[in-house]
Amino acid sequence: MLEVRNLSFSYERPVLNDVSFSLGSGELLAVLGPNGSGKSTLLKLIAGIETPGAGVVSMEGRDVSSLSRREAARAIGYVAQESIVRFPLSVLEFVLQGRFAHGRLLGFESEEDERETIRALELTETVEFAERKITELSGGERQRVMIARAIASRPRLLVLDEPVANLDIAHQVKVFQLVKSLVADEAMTAVVVTHELNLAAEFASLAMLLKQGSLVAFASTAEVMHEDLLRSVFEAELHVDRNPITGAPRITPLIQSAPISARS
Amino acid sequence: MARARLTPRRMVIMLGTLLVVLIVLLLAACTIGSEHIPLADVARTVGAKLFGSQNEVSRENSIIILAIRLPRVLLAIVVGAALSSAGAAYQALLRNPLADPYILGVSTGAAVGAITATLVVGSSPLIRPAAGFSGALVTIAVVYALGEGRRGSISERLVLAGVIVNALLSSVVIFMVTAAAGTRQRSVLSWLIGDLGAEWTLIPFVAVLVGIGIAVIYANARSLNLMMTGEEEASALGVEVRRAKIAVYLAASLITGAAVAVSGVIGFVGLIIPHAVRLAGGSDNRLVIPASALAGGAFLLISDTVARTIIAPRELHIGVITAFIGAPFFIVLLRRTT
Amino acid sequence: MYPVPRKPTAQSSVGRRLSSRSKAFTLFAICATVTLVNCSPGLQTQGTVTVVDEIGRTIRVPVHPKRIVSLAPSVTEMLFALGLNDRIVGVTSYCDYPPEATEKERVGDTLRPGVERIIGLRSDLVVASTSSQVEQFVYRLEQAGVPVYASNPRSVDDVLESLIKLGGITGREGRAKELTREFRSRLDTVARQIDAADRPRVLFLLGVGPLITIGRHTFIDDIINRAGGESVTKDLETDYPQYSFESAVASRPEVIFLQSGDTDLPNRLKQTPAGVSGRVYHLDDALLLRPGPRVIDGVEKMAACLHPQLFPESVGNNR
Numbered sequence: 001m002l003e004v005r006n007l008s009f010s011y012e013r014p015v016l017n018d019v020s021f022s023l024g025s026g027e028l029l030a031v032l033g034p035n036g037s038g039k040s041t042l043l044k045l046i047a048g049i050e051t052p053g054a055g056v057v058s059m060e061g062r063d064v065s066s067l068s069r070r071e072a073a074r075a076i077g078y079v080a081q082e083s084i085v086r087f088p089l090s091v092l093e094f095v096l097q098g099r100f101a102h103g104r105l106l107g108f109e110s111e112e113d114e115r116e117t118i119r120a121l122e123l124t125e126t127v128e129f130a131e132r133k134i135t136e137l138s139g140g141e142r143q144r145v146m147i148a149r150a151i152a153s154r155p156r157l158l159v160l161d162e163p164v165a166n167l168d169i170a171h172q173v174k175v176f177q178l179v180k181s182l183v184a185d186e187a188m189t190a191v192v193v194t195h196e197l198n199l200a201a202e203f204a205s206l207a208m209l210l211k212q213g214s215l216v217a218f219a220s221t222a223e224v225m226h227e228d229l230l231r232s233v234f235e236a237e238l239h240v241d242r243n244p245i246t247g248a249p250r251i252t253p254l255i256q257s258a259p260i261s262a263r264s
Numbered sequence: 265m266a267r268a269r270l271t272p273r274r275m276v277i278m279l280g281t282l283l284v285v286l287i288v289l290l291l292a293a294c295t296i297g298s299e300h301i302p303l304a305d306v307a308r309t310v311g312a313k314l315f316g317s318q319n320e321v322s323r324e325n326s327i328i329i330l331a332i333r334l335p336r337v338l339l340a341i342v343v344g345a346a347l348s349s350a351g352a353a354y355q356a357l358l359r360n361p362l363a364d365p366y367i368l369g370v371s372t373g374a375a376v377g378a379i380t381a382t383l384v385v386g387s388s389p390l391i392r393p394a395a396g397f398s399g400a401l402v403t404i405a406v407v408y409a410l411g412e413g414r415r416g417s418i419s420e421r422l423v424l425a426g427v428i429v430n431a432l433l434s435s436v437v438i439f440m441v442t443a444a445a446g447t448r449q450r451s452v453l454s455w456l457i458g459d460l461g462a463e464w465t466l467i468p469f470v471a472v473l474v475g476i477g478i479a480v481i482y483a484n485a486r487s488l489n490l491m492m493t494g495e496e497e498a499s500a501l502g503v504e505v506r507r508a509k510i511a512v513y514l515a516a517s518l519i520t521g522a523a524v525a526v527s528g529v530i531g532f533v534g535l536i537i538p539h540a541v542r543l544a545g546g547s548d549n550r551l552v553i554p555a556s557a558l559a560g561g562a563f564l565l566i567s568d569t570v571a572r573t574i575i576a577p578r579e580l581h582i583g584v585i586t587a588f589i590g591a592p593f594f595i596v597l598l599r600r601t602t
Numbered sequence: 603m604y605p606v607p608r609k610p611t612a613q614s615s616v617g618r619r620l621s622s623r624s625k626a627f628t629l630f631a632i633c634a635t636v637t638l639v640n641c642s643p644g645l646q647t648q649g650t651v652t653v654v655d656e657i658g659r660t661i662r663v664p665v666h667p668k669r670i671v672s673l674a675p676s677v678t679e680m681l682f683a684l685g686l687n688d689r690i691v692g693v694t695s696y697c698d699y700p701p702e703a704t705e706k707e708r709v710g711d712t713l714r715p716g717v718e719r720i721i722g723l724r725s726d727l728v729v730a731s732t733s734s735q736v737e738q739f740v741y742r743l744e745q746a747g748v749p750v751y752a753s754n755p756r757s758v759d760d761v762l763e764s765l766i767k768l769g770g771i772t773g774r775e776g777r778a779k780e781l782t783r784e785f786r787s788r789l790d791t792v793a794r795q796i797d798a799a800d801r802p803r804v805l806f807l808l809g810v811g812p813l814i815t816i817g818r819h820t821f822i823d824d825i826i827n828r829a830g831g832e833s834v835t836k837d838l839e840t841d842y843p844q845y846s847f848e849s850a851v852a853s854r855p856e857v858i859f860l861q862s863g864d865t866d867l868p869n870r871l872k873q874t875p876a877g878v879s880g881r882v883y884h885l886d887d888a889l890l891l892r893p894g895p896r897v898i899d900g901v902e903k904m905a906a907c908l909h910p911q912l913f914p915e916s917v918g919n920n921r
Contacts, residue, residue, distance in 0.1 A: 049499045073502030080500075085493050086361055087547040092268040097490050101502030105486060108272050108550075131268040149501075298849045324852050327873045332847045382811075389811065389868065451811050454844070459812055461847065463869065577849035578840065579812065 001025045001189055002157060007045060007055035015041045017213040018055070023191070023206070025156070028183045030204035030221065031193045034234055037210040039193040040081070043159050046191065047078040059157060073101035077150030079160040083142075088133040091145050095120055098152030117152050123186070124148040124178060140171030147178060151188070158182065158190045164199070172196060176203045197251040201225055202243075209233050225249035270548040278545050282558035286341070289562050293337045293569045294329065298576035301325050301333075310334070335464040339526070340568040341561035342467065343460065344533055346474040346523040348560025351534030352541070352552050353481045353516040356488040357509065358419040361542075365520040365534035368426030372433035373403025374524040379440045379452050386448070389463040392455075393525045400521025403429060408513065419495075422513070457583030458530035460568055470522050477519035478557050484508045485549035492547070530583050532590030533560055539597050563589075653771055656754040656764060657732060663749045666773050667727035671709060671720050673739075674731035676894035677753060678703050680765055681729065683781060683895040684774045691723045699888060699896070717742045729753060729768065731893070755893035757824040758901065762786065765895070785898045789828060792905050795912045796830030802908055804831040805855035805876065810868050813845040821893050829904035831857065847871070857881045857908060859890075883907050 002023040009016040016038045023029055031039050044050040046057055048064045057064045059075055067075075077098075085094075098120065099113040109117075121127040124144040129137060137145065143163055150158060160179065164172040180203050182188045194200055200207060200221065207224040209217040211233045217224045227240040230251065237254040294306045305321045309329045312319030319326060350365035358367070365371070377399020381392045410425035437456075444452050481488075487508040490498035499505045520534075537560040538552060545551050567585040574580060650662045671692035672678040678697040681690055687702060692709040707723065710716035717739055720728060725748055730740060732754040740750045751771065755761045762782045769778025804826050808814040816822045817838040826833045834853035835845065847870050858867065858876040862884050871877050885907070889900035906913035 044496065047500050049496050069499060069504050070502040073500060076500070078497070078500035080494060080497050083494050083497060084359075086359060087356075087492050087542070089493070089547050090268040093270070093489075093546070093548065094493070096269060097493070097501060100486065100490055103486075106483060108270070153501075298846045299852045323873075324854060327851050327870075328848045331870045331873065332851060386811075392811075450814060451809055454812050461812055572846055572848075577846055578838070578843045579846050581844075 001060055002046065002191075003056075003058045004046070005056045005058075007042070007052055007057060009038075009041055009045060009050065009053045015213050016045070019210075019213075019215045020055075021208065021215065021218045023189060025189050026183060026187065027206050028180060028190045028192065028204045029206040029208060030200035031191060031208050031210065032195075032197065032200060032224075032233075033210035033216075036212070038213040039210055040161050042210070043078070043161050043191065043193055046157075047076050047159050048072040049078065070101040073155075074153050075155055075157060077153065077155035077158045079143075079146050079150045079158070079163055081161045081165060083146060085134055088135055090130070091121075091126065091132055091134055091137070092117065092130045094134045094145060095126075095149045095152055098149040101153055116154065117148075120148040120152040123151065123182065139166050140168070140174070143167060143171070143175055144178065147175070151182065151186075154186075156188060158188050160190065160192045162193050162195065164194065164196060172199060179203070197225070197230075198243075198248075201249040201251065202246060222249060225251065270546060270551050274545070275551050278551060279554055279558065282555055282562070286558055286562045286565070289565050290337060290341065293340075293565050294333060296569055296573055297328070297333055298572060299325070299328055301329060305329070331464065335462075335467055336460050336568065336572075337565065338471070339460050339462055339467055340564045342471045342474050343523045343527050343530065344537075344560040344562070344564025345478065345557035346470075346519040346560075347530065347534040348537035348556040348563075349478045349481060349553050350516040350520045350523075351560075352538035352549070352556040353488070353512050354534075355538055356492050356549055356552075357512050357516070358423055359492055359494075360419070360423075361539065362535070363423075364531075365516065365523075366529065366531075367430075368407050368422060368517065369403050369430035369433060370400050370407075370517050370520045371524045371529045372430050372437060374400040374521055375437050375456060375529060376433055376440070377402075378455060378525065378528075379437060379444075382452050382455070383440060383444055383448060386451075390466070393462065393466055396525030397521055400517070400525060403433070404514070404517045404521065454581065455528040457581045458528040458586070460527050460582055462526045466526055470526050473522045474519045477515040477522075478553065480515040481512055482550070482553045484512050485553050488512065488549045489547075492549075528583070530564070530586055532586045532594070533564055536590050536594050536597065537563055540593070543597065543600070651771075653751070653767075655751045656760075656767065657752045659752065661749045661751065663751065663771055664726050667771070669723060669725045669727070670772070671723065671725040671728045672697065673709075673728060674753075674892075675699070675888070676755070676892040677729045677731050679892065679894035679896060680753075680761075680768055681772075684765070684769055684772065684777050686772055686774065689772070691725060692720060717746070720748065721746050727751060727771075731755070753893075756819065756821060758789070758821075758828060758897055759824075761893050761895070761897055764893075781895065785895070788898050789901060792828065792830070792901055796905060796909055799830055799909055799912065801830055801832040802856040802881075803834050803854060803875075804857045804859065804908070805834050805850060805853065805874075806859045808842060808861055810860065813847060813850060814842055815845045815850075817841045817843060821897075822890055825890060825897065825901050825904060828901050829908055831904070831908045850874070857883070859904075859907075860884050862887050881907075 005020050007016055007019040019042065031042065033039055041050065045052055048067065051065045064072055096109055096113060096117050099109060099116060103109060103113060118127065121130060124147050126141065126144050126148055129141060129145065134142065134145065164175050167175065176199050179190050179192060183190050204221050207221045208215065209224060209229065216233055217229055225240055227238060230238045230240060237256065239252045239254050241250050243250040291303060295301055295303050305325060306329055308319055309321050309326045311317055313330060347365050354363040354365055354367060355361050374396040378392050378396035381388065381395035385391050407422065407425045407429050411422040441449065441452055487503045490501050490503050491505060491508065495505050538556045541552050541555045541559055545555060567589065568582050571580045571582045571585045650664050652660060652662055654660050668689050669691045670681060670686060670689050672681055672690060673694060675694065675697045678693045679699055682700050682703060690706055693703055693706045694710060695708045697703045709719045720743060728743055728748055728750045730750055730752050732752060743750050753764050755764050762785060765782055766778045769775045806816050806822055806826065808816065815835045816833065817840045818836050820841050823833050823836060834855050850871060851874055854875055856875045858871065860867065860882065867877055867882050876882055885903060889896050889903060
């Protein structure tokens with residue numbers, strides 16, 4: 001469904017270097033890697049917000065950069081890392097914006113738009129906020145609302161950039177569960193950039209490791225969450241074993257604390 | 265869910281109300297002035313002009329209505345509409361509720377042009393606005409060129425470029441004002457805080473330009489709604505961000521430039537009217553843009569009527585009135601929103 | 603220094619007590635003081651006199667000031683008219699009449715006179731005019747010991763009185779009396795001629811964008827009255843108010859005066875009686891706006907504009 005071939009991109013210096021992979025439908029792909037490895041940029045290229053320097057991103061056989069923004073928006077949902085809204089929009093208004101690509105430029109939202117919006121709110125369990133101002137929501141609530149907006153247009157591909165970065169553990173789990181259910185129940189495919197290695201291990205079916213713009217690994221989560229691989233990519237002392245309850249890979253950092261010399 | 269989003273019904277109700285208010289104010293403003301003229305006489309005079317019918321109204325009153333008051337009243341509406349919708353557009357485009365139409369330096373550029381003309385030729389009724397508009401155009405181009413760039417958000421770069429250009433041009437304006445002597449200086453200063461006494465022949469041009477500008481902004485209202493939440497997010501949702509940005513920036517700057525060229529730098533209108541409209545009707549730009557235009561026209565109409573009647577036969581500067589009403593209102597607004 | 607031979611007088615005891623070195627020093631000090639006194643401005647050996655200037659300030663001015671600075675074109679004209687040519691050492695950059703004034707040293711413009719320059723010229727009298735708004739500089743000049751006489755002409759009569767007073771403090775009383783006699787005679791002539799005539803309604807505009815006109819207490823209002831006209835804005839208390847076009851039209855002015863710098867009559871005023879009849883004049887600003895001796899010319903020229911049939915030989919330019 002999604003195919004990335006020889007994708008390269010640079011701002012002033014190279015960010016992505018010859019990345020290639022393909023993704024079928026019904027998968028939840030976790031994109032992992034240290035800071036500055038090009039993960040966010042990869043997502044933007046997939047969503048079509050940026051155009052590749054070289055290479056192609058194709059969605060269901062069509063080159064994303066050749067699509068109009070509206071066509072791309074109907075097929076691909078994008079959730080940014082953080083959204084600062086200074087205007088008191090209601091949650092309903094905010095999520096309704098997700099239907100933009102389906103409407104006329106000068107028109108009002110149709111009944112279908114309203115139905116789909118409410119459905120998106122229901123799926124993300126945010127219906128109760130519909131009339132509140134988006135500026136009043138907490139981090140976790142706002143994140144779910146942003147996902148609602150991204151799925152309001154029923155995209156086949158959902159792309160999320162660090163969706164749980166500022167959330168507490170309960171909300172982190174909730175958001176991942178939401179994405180997983182969307183993949184399973186709504187036949188979506190999801191690509192998630194995250195730093196939460198353990199949550200990625202629990203929820204993702206596929207994982208990708210990026211380091212300094214190059215693709216280091218792309219395989220099932222179990223295969224990618226390999227201790228030597230992770231250590232070399234993250235350049236950290238990591239220990240990988242199995243979660244005794246869920247059976248998923250469990251990643252723990254090993255902290256070597258230096259002995260505190262006693263003062264005499 | 266009624267209040268939560270904009271429906272066509274709400275829009276019609278709000279805009280309809282504003283339109284009615286505006287028309288009532290327009291009629292009132294035609295009768296009020298340093299010479300009170302009954303509405304019937306106003307109607308008779310206008311009718312005589314349009315249809316060639318008999319006009320029993322006194323000669324002086326006819327002149328006052330047709331040559332002085334009516335143009336002024338119409339200009340107040342046009343300028344108020346221009347500044348308010350430009351302010352609303354900038355606030356959405358720059359994602360900053362505190363932006364006003366002068367933030368990107370257009371008004372200062374117009375001031376440089378107009379003041380130069382005043383110093384060279386005196387307060388010529390056609391040359392000064394033309395020079396002002398030229399100054400505005402140059403500034404728009406320069407700020408845009410400076411604010412262009414691959415990296416960084418559109419709004420940040422534009423604001424930065426605008427602030428720099430504004431600062432530079434402001435010092436030029438101050439220099440020119442101090443260099444002017446005697447009544448030229450007075451004319452310059454008077455224009456700087458707003459003067460709605462422009463020539464009748466200019467008004468149709470300005471009205472058409474402003475109308476087109478507001479229409480362009482309105483056509484992008486839905487895109488602006490999305491852009492208010494972030495440029496990348498808007499692009500991901502299907503907005504042609506670059507195209508919308510250029511269109512809105514140009515339209516808002518041009519109508520600001522036209523308004524300033526013809527009537528000087530009238531403050532507060534472009535800042536507080538969009539705020540007030542949002543408080544009453546929400547942030548959806550499909551409502552905010554046209555409502556700001558109507559409300560802005562009404563507000564400036566009221567201010568102008570006050571300015572020319574409160575110490576009649578003398579006149580107060582309109583910039584004084586808008587500041588007087590605007591500043592306390594703004595304080596109230598701030599307290600309500602925070 | 604060797605000891606001065608003692609004289610057998612009563613002072614010899616003092617002379618004995620003062621040593622030769624202290625005598626020398628005292629002699630030197632006395633010489634220095636005398637020199638300094640003679641060199642500093644304002645402290646004349648000739649003496650000073652107390653006068654009250656035209657805004658009620660009491661000042662000490664020299665009996666015969668020799669180095670006069672003028673801070674207004676009107677004052678310059680008055681001083682020259684009094685024949686004080688040789689005693690004027692500084693004028694402003696706007697002082698252009700009479701032609702001899704342009705050869706005098708410039709001390710700045712009327713808004714910001716150069717105080718250092720005035721002090722450097724060792725002026726012993728500065729004459730300012732309230733029409734120029736130089737209050738803040740007056741203070742600095744007085745701190746430096748330079749007396750400032752403020753002239754405050756609010757009417758044509760004030761101008762004549764100012765002439766007399768200036769003549770008085772500069773020792774030119776005779777010339778002042780002569781001038782004022784001649785001026786009064788000319789004014790009386792005009793007054794006689796216009797006595798029986800109707801007074802046309804006059805709109806005097808100092809600016810057209812926006813309209814700036816003249817109030818009741820201004821100098822120009824007085825000129826209009828003497829020239830046989832009636833200012834439509836004669837009831838306004840403010841001196842130079844911004845006026846509305848509507849009131850200008852409603853007042854049906856028969857004659858409009860514009861500043862020489864303004865080009866044309868604004869379109870909105872073209873339907874007034876003045877606009878229709880073409881009685882729109884540009885008079886020389888220097889004649890009407892300077893409260894100096896040429897104001898008499900201004901009255902005569904304006905009278906000729908307002909009553910052309912009474913003064914056929916002199917007509918101002920009109921559009």
